[in-house]
Amino acid sequence: MNLFNIIENIESVDQEIHDRLNPRRTALKQFLNFGTKVSVAAMPFALGSLFNKAYGQAAPTDVKGILNFALTLEYLEAEFYTEGVATAGLIPSGPGLTALTTIRDHENQHVAFLKTALGADAVAKPTFDFTAGGTFSNVFSNYDTFLAVAQVFEDTGVRAYKGQAGGLIGNKDVLTAALNIHSVEARHASHLRQMRRARGGAAASIKPWITGANDTGIGAVVNGSFAGEDNITQGGVNITQLMGAMGNISVNAATEAFDEPLTAQAVLEIVKPFIK
Amino acid sequence: MKDTEHEVLKRRAFLRYAGAGVAITALTMAGCKKDDNGPHDSDGVYFGSGDIAILNYAYALEQLEAAFYTQVVASPYSGMSTLEQGYLTDIRDHEIAHREFFKAAIGGKAISALEVDFSAVNFSSRDSVLATAKAFEDLGVSAYNGAGRLIQDVNYLALAGKIVSVEARHAALIRDLISNGSFADNTVVSATGLDTSRSPAEVLKIASPFIKTRLDVRDLPTY
Numbered sequence: 001m002n003l004f005n006i007i008e009n010i011e012s013v014d015q016e017i018h019d020r021l022n023p024r025r026t027a028l029k030q031f032l033n034f035g036t037k038v039s040v041a042a043m044p045f046a047l048g049s050l051f052n053k054a055y056g057q058a059a060p061t062d063v064k065g066i067l068n069f070a071l072t073l074e075y076l077e078a079e080f081y082t083e084g085v086a087t088a089g090l091i092p093s094g095p096g097l098t099a100l101t102t103i104r105d106h107e108n109q110h111v112a113f114l115k116t117a118l119g120a121d122a123v124a125k126p127t128f129d130f131t132a133g134g135t136f137s138n139v140f141s142n143y144d145t146f147l148a149v150a151q152v153f154e155d156t157g158v159r160a161y162k163g164q165a166g167g168l169i170g171n172k173d174v175l176t177a178a179l180n181i182h183s184v185e186a187r188h189a190s191h192l193r194q195m196r197r198a199r200g201g202a203a204a205s206i207k208p209w210i211t212g213a214n215d216t217g218i219g220a221v222v223n224g225s226f227a228g229e230d231n232i233t234q235g236g237v238n239i240t241q242l243m244g245a246m247g248n249i250s251v252n253a254a255t256e257a258f259d260e261p262l263t264a265q266a267v268l269e270i271v272k273p274f275i276k
Numbered sequence: 277m278k279d280t281e282h283e284v285l286k287r288r289a290f291l292r293y294a295g296a297g298v299a300i301t302a303l304t305m306a307g308c309k310k311d312d313n314g315p316h317d318s319d320g321v322y323f324g325s326g327d328i329a330i331l332n333y334a335y336a337l338e339q340l341e342a343a344f345y346t347q348v349v350a351s352p353y354s355g356m357s358t359l360e361q362g363y364l365t366d367i368r369d370h371e372i373a374h375r376e377f378f379k380a381a382i383g384g385k386a387i388s389a390l391e392v393d394f395s396a397v398n399f400s401s402r403d404s405v406l407a408t409a410k411a412f413e414d415l416g417v418s419a420y421n422g423a424g425r426l427i428q429d430v431n432y433l434a435l436a437g438k439i440v441s442v443e444a445r446h447a448a449l450i451r452d453l454i455s456n457g458s459f460a461d462n463t464v465v466s467a468t469g470l471d472t473s474r475s476p477a478e479v480l481k482i483a484s485p486f487i488k489t490r491l492d493v494r495d496l497p498t499y
Contacts, residue, residue: 209370
Protein backbone atom coordinates (compact mmCIF):
# COMPACT_ATOMS: atom_id res chain seq x y z
CA MET A 1 0.00 0.00 0.00
CA ASN A 2 1.26 3.43 -0.85
CA LEU A 3 0.69 6.01 1.84
CA PHE A 4 1.12 8.89 -0.55
CA ASN A 5 -1.54 7.60 -2.91
CA ILE A 6 -3.97 6.89 -0.15
CA ILE A 7 -3.79 10.34 1.35
CA GLU A 8 -3.79 11.94 -2.08
CA ASN A 9 -6.91 10.05 -3.05
CA ILE A 10 -8.71 10.75 0.15
CA GLU A 11 -7.83 14.38 -0.25
CA SER A 12 -9.75 14.49 -3.51
CA VAL A 13 -12.98 13.66 -1.75
CA ASP A 14 -12.20 15.00 1.69
CA GLN A 15 -10.60 18.41 1.51
CA GLU A 16 -10.15 18.53 5.25
CA ILE A 17 -8.13 15.33 5.49
CA HIS A 18 -4.95 17.18 6.31
CA ASP A 19 -6.62 18.91 9.22
CA ARG A 20 -7.87 15.59 10.44
CA LEU A 21 -4.45 14.02 10.25
CA ASN A 22 -2.40 16.95 11.36
CA PRO A 23 -3.30 20.47 12.31
CA ARG A 24 -0.17 21.70 10.57
CA ARG A 25 -1.85 21.44 7.25
CA THR A 26 0.63 23.27 5.07
CA ALA A 27 3.58 21.37 6.44
CA LEU A 28 1.97 18.05 5.65
CA LYS A 29 0.90 19.22 2.23
CA GLN A 30 4.45 20.17 1.39
CA PHE A 31 5.65 16.82 2.60
CA LEU A 32 3.16 15.03 0.39
CA ASN A 33 4.01 17.15 -2.60
CA PHE A 34 7.69 16.50 -2.26
CA GLY A 35 7.72 13.30 -4.25
CA THR A 36 5.21 14.15 -6.93
CA LYS A 37 6.17 17.63 -7.95
CA VAL A 38 9.53 18.51 -9.35
CA SER A 39 10.38 22.09 -9.86
CA VAL A 40 11.00 22.81 -13.53
CA ALA A 41 12.56 26.14 -12.71
CA ALA A 42 16.20 25.33 -12.36
CA MET A 43 17.67 26.36 -9.07
CA PRO A 44 20.54 28.72 -9.69
CA PHE A 45 23.83 26.93 -9.85
CA ALA A 46 25.33 29.52 -7.57
CA LEU A 47 26.59 27.86 -4.46
CA GLY A 48 29.27 30.24 -3.34
CA SER A 49 28.46 31.91 -0.07
CA LEU A 50 25.87 29.37 1.04
CA PHE A 51 28.30 26.82 2.28
CA ASN A 52 30.78 26.31 5.01
CA LYS A 53 34.46 26.26 4.48
CA ALA A 54 35.70 23.00 3.02
CA TYR A 55 38.71 21.68 1.19
CA GLY A 56 39.11 19.40 -1.79
CA GLN A 57 41.59 17.20 0.00
CA ALA A 58 39.47 16.46 3.05
CA ALA A 59 36.44 14.17 2.97
CA PRO A 60 33.52 16.42 1.99
CA THR A 61 30.65 17.05 4.33
CA ASP A 62 28.44 19.32 2.22
CA VAL A 63 27.68 20.21 -1.40
CA LYS A 64 30.51 22.69 -1.66
CA GLY A 65 32.90 20.19 -0.16
CA ILE A 66 31.78 17.56 -2.66
CA LEU A 67 32.28 19.95 -5.56
CA ASN A 68 35.75 20.89 -4.33
CA PHE A 69 36.58 17.21 -3.93
CA ALA A 70 35.43 16.66 -7.55
CA LEU A 71 37.38 19.73 -8.67
CA THR A 72 40.56 18.36 -7.11
CA LEU A 73 40.17 15.11 -9.08
CA GLU A 74 39.41 17.01 -12.27
CA TYR A 75 42.51 19.18 -11.75
CA LEU A 76 44.50 15.95 -11.48
CA GLU A 77 43.06 14.47 -14.67
CA ALA A 78 43.16 17.71 -16.65
CA GLU A 79 46.80 18.39 -15.88
CA PHE A 80 47.72 14.77 -16.52
CA TYR A 81 46.28 14.72 -20.05
CA THR A 82 47.40 18.26 -20.81
CA GLU A 83 50.96 17.36 -19.96
CA GLY A 84 50.77 13.97 -21.71
CA VAL A 85 49.38 15.37 -24.95
CA ALA A 86 52.02 18.13 -24.88
CA THR A 87 54.91 15.72 -24.34
CA ALA A 88 56.71 15.16 -27.63
CA GLY A 89 57.15 11.52 -28.59
CA LEU A 90 54.88 10.10 -25.88
CA ILE A 91 51.64 9.52 -27.76
CA PRO A 92 51.77 8.20 -31.33
CA SER A 93 49.83 10.39 -33.73
CA GLY A 94 46.59 8.90 -35.04
CA PRO A 95 43.44 7.68 -33.26
CA GLY A 96 45.23 7.44 -29.89
CA LEU A 97 46.27 11.07 -29.90
CA THR A 98 42.83 12.15 -31.09
CA ALA A 99 41.12 10.23 -28.30
CA LEU A 100 43.45 11.48 -25.59
CA THR A 101 43.00 15.04 -26.84
CA THR A 102 39.22 14.60 -26.62
CA ILE A 103 39.56 13.32 -23.06
CA ARG A 104 41.96 16.14 -22.16
CA ASP A 105 39.42 18.66 -23.41
CA HIS A 106 36.61 17.11 -21.36
CA GLU A 107 38.67 17.14 -18.17
CA ASN A 108 39.56 20.79 -18.69
CA GLN A 109 35.88 21.51 -19.34
CA HIS A 110 35.00 19.79 -16.07
CA VAL A 111 37.54 21.94 -14.23
CA ALA A 112 36.08 25.08 -15.77
CA PHE A 113 32.52 23.97 -15.01
CA LEU A 114 33.23 23.21 -11.36
CA LYS A 115 35.24 26.39 -10.88
CA THR A 116 32.36 28.41 -12.27
CA ALA A 117 29.92 26.61 -9.98
CA LEU A 118 32.08 27.20 -6.91
CA GLY A 119 33.12 30.75 -7.73
CA ALA A 120 35.31 32.22 -5.02
CA ASP A 121 35.01 29.02 -2.98
CA ALA A 122 36.87 26.90 -5.52
CA VAL A 123 39.99 25.25 -4.09
CA ALA A 124 43.31 26.01 -5.73
CA LYS A 125 45.00 23.46 -7.97
CA PRO A 126 47.44 21.30 -6.01
CA THR A 127 50.94 20.54 -7.31
CA PHE A 128 50.95 17.07 -8.81
CA ASP A 129 53.52 14.33 -9.13
CA PHE A 130 52.26 11.92 -11.79
CA THR A 131 55.04 9.47 -11.09
CA ALA A 132 53.40 8.98 -7.66
CA GLY A 133 56.71 9.28 -5.91
CA GLY A 134 58.48 7.13 -8.50
CA THR A 135 55.92 4.30 -8.74
CA PHE A 136 55.19 5.33 -12.35
CA SER A 137 58.57 6.90 -13.03
CA ASN A 138 58.24 6.63 -16.82
CA VAL A 139 54.65 7.91 -17.00
CA PHE A 140 55.57 10.65 -19.50
CA SER A 141 58.10 8.63 -21.48
CA ASN A 142 56.37 5.26 -21.82
CA TYR A 143 53.03 5.21 -23.63
CA ASP A 144 51.81 2.05 -21.91
CA THR A 145 52.50 3.46 -18.46
CA PHE A 146 50.72 6.65 -19.45
CA LEU A 147 47.65 4.70 -20.64
CA ALA A 148 47.70 2.54 -17.50
CA VAL A 149 47.68 5.58 -15.21
CA ALA A 150 45.01 7.22 -17.39
CA GLN A 151 42.76 4.19 -17.16
CA VAL A 152 43.14 3.98 -13.39
CA PHE A 153 42.36 7.69 -13.04
CA GLU A 154 39.18 7.24 -15.08
CA ASP A 155 37.95 4.10 -13.32
CA THR A 156 38.70 5.78 -9.98
CA GLY A 157 36.98 8.98 -11.08
CA VAL A 158 33.82 7.06 -11.95
CA ARG A 159 33.83 5.52 -8.48
CA ALA A 160 34.55 8.87 -6.82
CA TYR A 161 31.54 10.62 -8.40
CA LYS A 162 29.35 7.61 -7.71
CA GLY A 163 30.29 7.74 -4.05
CA GLN A 164 29.15 11.36 -3.75
CA ALA A 165 25.76 11.07 -5.48
CA GLY A 166 23.92 10.46 -2.21
CA GLY A 167 25.41 13.59 -0.69
CA LEU A 168 23.91 15.64 -3.51
CA ILE A 169 20.36 14.26 -3.27
CA GLY A 170 19.16 17.49 -1.70
CA ASN A 171 20.38 19.65 -4.58
CA LYS A 172 18.84 18.33 -7.76
CA ASP A 173 20.69 20.50 -10.24
CA VAL A 174 24.10 19.80 -8.77
CA LEU A 175 23.21 16.10 -8.67
CA THR A 176 22.23 16.10 -12.34
CA ALA A 177 25.43 17.90 -13.31
CA ALA A 178 27.52 15.44 -11.30
CA LEU A 179 25.74 12.49 -12.94
CA ASN A 180 26.38 14.01 -16.35
CA ILE A 181 30.10 14.24 -15.57
CA HIS A 182 30.12 10.75 -14.02
CA SER A 183 28.95 9.06 -17.23
CA VAL A 184 31.49 10.96 -19.32
CA GLU A 185 34.24 9.58 -17.07
CA ALA A 186 32.79 6.11 -17.64
CA ARG A 187 32.90 6.63 -21.42
CA HIS A 188 36.56 7.64 -21.07
CA ALA A 189 37.31 4.58 -18.95
CA SER A 190 35.67 2.34 -21.55
CA HIS A 191 37.75 3.80 -24.36
CA LEU A 192 41.03 3.75 -22.44
CA ARG A 193 40.44 0.10 -21.60
CA GLN A 194 39.96 -0.61 -25.31
CA MET A 195 43.15 1.30 -26.09
CA ARG A 196 45.11 -0.70 -23.54
CA ARG A 197 43.69 -3.98 -24.81
CA ALA A 198 44.75 -3.07 -28.34
CA ARG A 199 48.30 -2.50 -27.06
CA GLY A 200 48.36 -6.10 -25.82
CA GLY A 201 50.76 -7.29 -23.16
CA ALA A 202 49.45 -7.27 -19.62
CA ALA A 203 46.21 -5.63 -20.75
CA ALA A 204 45.54 -7.99 -23.67
CA SER A 205 42.31 -9.35 -22.21
CA ILE A 206 40.98 -6.29 -20.40
CA LYS A 207 37.40 -5.31 -21.29
CA PRO A 208 35.65 -1.91 -21.43
CA TRP A 209 33.91 -2.90 -18.16
CA ILE A 210 35.49 -3.99 -14.88
CA THR A 211 35.65 -7.77 -14.40
CA GLY A 212 36.04 -8.78 -10.77
CA ALA A 213 38.32 -6.46 -8.79
CA ASN A 214 41.71 -5.36 -10.17
CA ASP A 215 41.56 -6.60 -13.77
CA THR A 216 44.08 -4.06 -15.11
CA GLY A 217 47.23 -6.16 -15.37
CA ILE A 218 49.08 -3.25 -13.75
CA GLY A 219 49.68 -5.04 -10.48
CA ALA A 220 48.81 -4.77 -6.82
CA VAL A 221 49.86 -1.12 -6.69
CA VAL A 222 46.42 -0.16 -8.07
CA ASN A 223 44.38 -2.64 -6.02
CA GLY A 224 42.87 0.22 -4.02
CA SER A 225 41.19 1.65 -7.11
CA PHE A 226 39.35 -1.63 -7.69
CA ALA A 227 38.71 -2.86 -4.17
CA GLY A 228 35.10 -3.97 -3.86
CA GLU A 229 34.43 -4.01 -7.61
CA ASP A 230 34.03 -7.79 -7.28
CA ASN A 231 30.79 -7.30 -5.31
CA ILE A 232 28.00 -9.59 -6.50
CA THR A 233 25.22 -8.49 -4.12
CA GLN A 234 23.11 -5.46 -5.02
CA GLY A 235 20.39 -4.11 -2.76
CA GLY A 236 20.33 -7.40 -0.88
CA VAL A 237 19.99 -9.41 -4.12
CA ASN A 238 22.71 -11.92 -4.98
CA ILE A 239 22.99 -11.37 -8.72
CA THR A 240 24.57 -14.80 -9.32
CA GLN A 241 21.39 -16.43 -8.03
CA LEU A 242 19.29 -14.80 -10.75
CA MET A 243 18.51 -16.48 -14.04
CA GLY A 244 20.74 -15.49 -16.95
CA ALA A 245 20.67 -16.37 -20.64
CA MET A 246 21.74 -19.93 -19.86
CA GLY A 247 21.64 -20.93 -16.21
CA ASN A 248 22.43 -18.43 -13.48
CA ILE A 249 24.15 -15.13 -14.18
CA SER A 250 27.91 -15.70 -14.01
CA VAL A 251 30.12 -14.13 -11.36
CA ASN A 252 31.97 -12.18 -14.06
CA ALA A 253 28.75 -10.77 -15.51
CA ALA A 254 27.46 -9.95 -12.02
CA THR A 255 30.58 -7.90 -11.23
CA GLU A 256 30.76 -6.25 -14.66
CA ALA A 257 27.09 -5.23 -14.69
CA PHE A 258 27.42 -2.97 -11.63
CA ASP A 259 30.15 -0.43 -10.97
CA GLU A 260 30.86 0.23 -7.31
CA PRO A 261 31.27 3.53 -5.47
CA LEU A 262 34.28 4.58 -3.42
CA THR A 263 34.16 6.78 -0.34
CA ALA A 264 35.88 10.15 -0.54
CA GLN A 265 38.30 8.87 2.08
CA ALA A 266 39.31 5.91 -0.07
CA VAL A 267 39.68 8.10 -3.17
CA LEU A 268 41.85 10.59 -1.29
CA GLU A 269 44.10 7.76 -0.13
CA ILE A 270 44.44 6.61 -3.75
CA VAL A 271 45.34 10.04 -5.14
CA LYS A 272 47.54 11.10 -2.21
CA PRO A 273 50.77 9.79 -3.83
CA PHE A 274 50.00 11.97 -6.87
CA ILE A 275 49.70 15.17 -4.83
CA LYS A 276 52.88 16.88 -3.65
CA MET B 277 -10.98 5.06 -14.74
CA LYS B 278 -10.32 8.22 -12.80
CA ASP B 279 -14.03 8.85 -12.37
CA THR B 280 -14.71 5.34 -11.24
CA GLU B 281 -11.87 5.59 -8.80
CA HIS B 282 -13.25 8.82 -7.51
CA GLU B 283 -16.63 7.22 -7.01
CA VAL B 284 -15.04 4.29 -5.23
CA LEU B 285 -13.18 6.60 -2.92
CA LYS B 286 -16.29 8.57 -2.23
CA ARG B 287 -17.93 5.35 -1.23
CA ARG B 288 -14.89 4.35 0.77
CA ALA B 289 -14.77 7.65 2.54
CA PHE B 290 -18.47 7.38 3.26
CA LEU B 291 -18.19 3.84 4.47
CA ARG B 292 -15.22 4.62 6.66
CA TYR B 293 -16.83 7.59 8.23
CA ALA B 294 -20.02 5.61 8.63
CA GLY B 295 -17.99 3.12 10.57
CA ALA B 296 -18.35 0.28 8.10
CA GLY B 297 -15.36 -1.99 7.50
CA VAL B 298 -16.16 -3.22 4.03
CA ALA B 299 -14.39 -0.57 1.97
CA ILE B 300 -11.88 -3.08 0.68
CA THR B 301 -14.64 -5.07 -0.97
CA ALA B 302 -15.66 -2.06 -2.98
CA LEU B 303 -12.08 -1.49 -4.10
CA THR B 304 -11.58 -5.09 -5.10
CA MET B 305 -14.75 -5.14 -7.08
CA ALA B 306 -13.82 -2.00 -8.92
CA GLY B 307 -10.46 -3.59 -9.70
CA CYS B 308 -8.74 -0.35 -10.52
CA LYS B 309 -7.13 0.89 -7.35
CA LYS B 310 -4.14 3.04 -8.19
CA ASP B 311 -1.54 1.01 -6.40
CA ASP B 312 -3.01 -2.33 -7.34
CA ASN B 313 -0.73 -4.18 -9.74
CA GLY B 314 -3.52 -6.20 -11.23
CA PRO B 315 -4.41 -6.07 -14.89
CA HIS B 316 -5.39 -2.73 -16.36
CA ASP B 317 -6.63 -3.76 -19.75
CA SER B 318 -7.86 -0.38 -20.79
CA ASP B 319 -4.98 1.71 -19.46
CA GLY B 320 -1.91 -0.45 -19.92
CA VAL B 321 0.72 -1.68 -17.51
CA TYR B 322 0.71 0.53 -14.42
CA PHE B 323 4.16 1.64 -13.22
CA GLY B 324 3.10 2.82 -9.77
CA SER B 325 4.16 6.15 -8.34
CA GLY B 326 7.20 7.71 -6.68
CA ASP B 327 10.37 5.64 -6.50
CA ILE B 328 8.53 2.44 -7.41
CA ALA B 329 7.51 4.04 -10.70
CA ILE B 330 11.10 5.12 -11.36
CA LEU B 331 12.33 1.59 -10.65
CA ASN B 332 9.70 0.16 -13.00
CA TYR B 333 10.75 2.71 -15.60
CA ALA B 334 14.36 1.48 -15.32
CA TYR B 335 13.07 -2.11 -15.38
CA ALA B 336 11.17 -1.38 -18.61
CA LEU B 337 14.28 0.04 -20.29
CA GLU B 338 16.40 -2.89 -19.14
CA GLN B 339 13.78 -5.29 -20.49
CA LEU B 340 14.03 -3.56 -23.83
CA GLU B 341 17.83 -3.70 -23.91
CA ALA B 342 18.01 -7.30 -22.70
CA ALA B 343 15.52 -8.45 -25.32
CA PHE B 344 17.44 -6.62 -28.01
CA TYR B 345 20.86 -8.10 -27.19
CA THR B 346 19.34 -11.56 -26.70
CA GLN B 347 18.17 -11.36 -30.29
CA VAL B 348 21.52 -9.91 -31.46
CA VAL B 349 23.46 -12.80 -29.93
CA ALA B 350 20.94 -15.43 -31.05
CA SER B 351 21.12 -14.31 -34.69
CA PRO B 352 24.54 -12.73 -35.27
CA TYR B 353 24.81 -10.21 -38.09
CA SER B 354 26.97 -11.23 -41.03
CA GLY B 355 30.63 -10.57 -40.42
CA MET B 356 30.40 -10.39 -36.63
CA SER B 357 33.98 -10.75 -35.39
CA THR B 358 34.91 -12.94 -32.43
CA LEU B 359 35.73 -9.81 -30.43
CA GLU B 360 32.37 -8.24 -31.28
CA GLN B 361 30.53 -11.43 -30.42
CA GLY B 362 32.28 -11.54 -27.05
CA TYR B 363 31.43 -7.93 -26.26
CA LEU B 364 27.81 -8.21 -27.41
CA THR B 365 27.38 -11.38 -25.36
CA ASP B 366 28.80 -9.61 -22.30
CA ILE B 367 26.44 -6.68 -22.82
CA ARG B 368 23.51 -9.08 -23.19
CA ASP B 369 24.43 -10.66 -19.88
CA HIS B 370 24.79 -7.28 -18.17
CA GLU B 371 21.38 -6.15 -19.39
CA ILE B 372 19.83 -9.43 -18.27
CA ALA B 373 21.49 -8.94 -14.87
CA HIS B 374 19.99 -5.43 -14.67
CA ARG B 375 16.57 -6.69 -15.76
CA GLU B 376 16.49 -9.58 -13.33
CA PHE B 377 17.83 -7.39 -10.55
CA PHE B 378 15.02 -4.87 -10.95
CA LYS B 379 12.45 -7.63 -11.17
CA ALA B 380 13.71 -9.09 -7.88
CA ALA B 381 14.16 -5.73 -6.17
CA ILE B 382 10.73 -4.34 -7.07
CA GLY B 383 9.05 -7.61 -6.16
CA GLY B 384 5.26 -7.57 -6.11
CA LYS B 385 5.08 -4.07 -7.54
CA ALA B 386 7.13 -4.92 -10.63
CA ILE B 387 5.49 -4.43 -14.01
CA SER B 388 4.93 -7.51 -16.14
CA ALA B 389 7.15 -8.62 -19.00
CA LEU B 390 6.79 -6.15 -21.85
CA GLU B 391 6.23 -7.13 -25.46
CA VAL B 392 8.87 -5.53 -27.66
CA ASP B 393 8.83 -4.57 -31.33
CA PHE B 394 12.13 -4.73 -33.18
CA SER B 395 10.59 -4.80 -36.65
CA ALA B 396 12.60 -1.69 -37.54
CA VAL B 397 15.87 -3.53 -36.86
CA ASN B 398 17.61 -5.65 -39.49
CA PHE B 399 19.39 -8.19 -37.30
CA SER B 400 21.48 -9.50 -40.19
CA SER B 401 22.97 -6.05 -40.77
CA ARG B 402 25.90 -4.87 -38.65
CA ASP B 403 25.03 -1.25 -39.37
CA SER B 404 21.41 -1.67 -38.32
CA VAL B 405 22.23 -3.60 -35.15
CA LEU B 406 25.01 -1.30 -33.97
CA ALA B 407 23.02 1.85 -34.77
CA THR B 408 20.16 0.49 -32.67
CA ALA B 409 22.54 -0.54 -29.89
CA LYS B 410 24.07 2.95 -29.86
CA ALA B 411 20.64 4.54 -29.69
CA PHE B 412 19.61 2.26 -26.80
CA GLU B 413 22.82 2.75 -24.82
CA ASP B 414 22.94 6.53 -25.20
CA LEU B 415 19.23 6.61 -24.35
CA GLY B 416 19.86 4.48 -21.27
CA VAL B 417 22.65 6.75 -20.05
CA SER B 418 20.50 9.84 -20.53
CA ALA B 419 17.55 8.11 -18.85
CA TYR B 420 19.47 7.27 -15.66
CA ASN B 421 21.17 10.66 -15.64
CA GLY B 422 17.80 12.36 -15.98
CA ALA B 423 16.00 10.16 -13.45
CA GLY B 424 18.54 10.74 -10.68
CA ARG B 425 16.89 13.98 -9.58
CA LEU B 426 13.50 12.26 -9.30
CA ILE B 427 14.68 9.52 -6.94
CA GLN B 428 13.84 10.05 -3.27
CA ASP B 429 15.55 7.08 -1.61
CA VAL B 430 19.32 7.47 -1.45
CA ASN B 431 19.78 3.69 -1.78
CA TYR B 432 17.92 3.63 -5.08
CA LEU B 433 19.98 6.59 -6.26
CA ALA B 434 23.14 4.61 -5.43
CA LEU B 435 21.86 1.63 -7.42
CA ALA B 436 21.04 3.79 -10.42
CA GLY B 437 24.57 5.17 -10.19
CA LYS B 438 26.05 1.68 -10.21
CA ILE B 439 24.17 0.84 -13.41
CA VAL B 440 24.46 4.08 -15.38
CA SER B 441 28.25 3.99 -15.62
CA VAL B 442 28.07 0.46 -17.01
CA GLU B 443 25.59 1.68 -19.62
CA ALA B 444 28.06 4.48 -20.42
CA ARG B 445 30.83 1.90 -20.84
CA HIS B 446 28.56 0.02 -23.25
CA ALA B 447 27.67 3.20 -25.12
CA ALA B 448 31.33 4.11 -25.58
CA LEU B 449 32.22 0.62 -26.81
CA ILE B 450 29.33 0.42 -29.28
CA ARG B 451 30.16 3.90 -30.57
CA ASP B 452 33.80 2.88 -31.04
CA LEU B 453 32.73 -0.25 -32.93
CA ILE B 454 30.80 1.99 -35.31
CA SER B 455 33.51 4.66 -35.54
CA ASN B 456 36.63 4.43 -33.41
CA GLY B 457 37.04 7.56 -31.29
CA SER B 458 33.35 8.49 -31.15
CA PHE B 459 32.99 7.18 -27.55
CA ALA B 460 32.13 10.63 -26.17
CA ASP B 461 31.68 12.87 -29.18
CA ASN B 462 29.78 16.14 -29.28
CA THR B 463 26.49 14.45 -30.17
CA VAL B 464 26.27 13.27 -26.55
CA VAL B 465 28.76 15.41 -24.61
CA SER B 466 28.19 19.16 -24.39
CA ALA B 467 30.81 21.88 -24.77
CA THR B 468 31.03 21.99 -20.97
CA GLY B 469 31.98 18.30 -20.87
CA LEU B 470 28.60 17.09 -19.60
CA ASP B 471 26.76 14.02 -20.86
CA THR B 472 23.10 14.08 -21.86
CA SER B 473 20.19 13.65 -19.47
CA ARG B 474 16.56 13.20 -20.46
CA SER B 475 13.31 13.23 -18.51
CA PRO B 476 11.25 10.02 -18.32
CA ALA B 477 8.69 11.61 -20.65
CA GLU B 478 11.34 12.30 -23.29
CA VAL B 479 12.88 8.85 -22.93
CA LEU B 480 9.57 7.00 -23.21
CA LYS B 481 8.68 8.98 -26.31
CA ILE B 482 11.91 7.78 -27.95
CA ALA B 483 11.53 4.20 -26.68
CA SER B 484 7.83 3.83 -27.45
CA PRO B 485 8.20 2.59 -31.07
CA PHE B 486 10.06 -0.43 -29.65
CA ILE B 487 7.46 -1.28 -26.99
CA LYS B 488 4.20 -2.92 -28.02
CA THR B 489 2.72 -3.18 -24.55
CA ARG B 490 0.63 -0.21 -23.54
CA LEU B 491 2.14 1.61 -20.58
CA ASP B 492 0.27 3.42 -17.84
CA VAL B 493 2.80 5.97 -16.62
CA ARG B 494 0.33 8.52 -15.32
CA ASP B 495 1.99 8.58 -11.90
CA LEU B 496 5.59 8.22 -13.10
CA PRO B 497 7.49 11.28 -11.89
CA THR B 498 8.82 13.39 -14.74
CA TYR B 499 9.57 17.00 -15.54
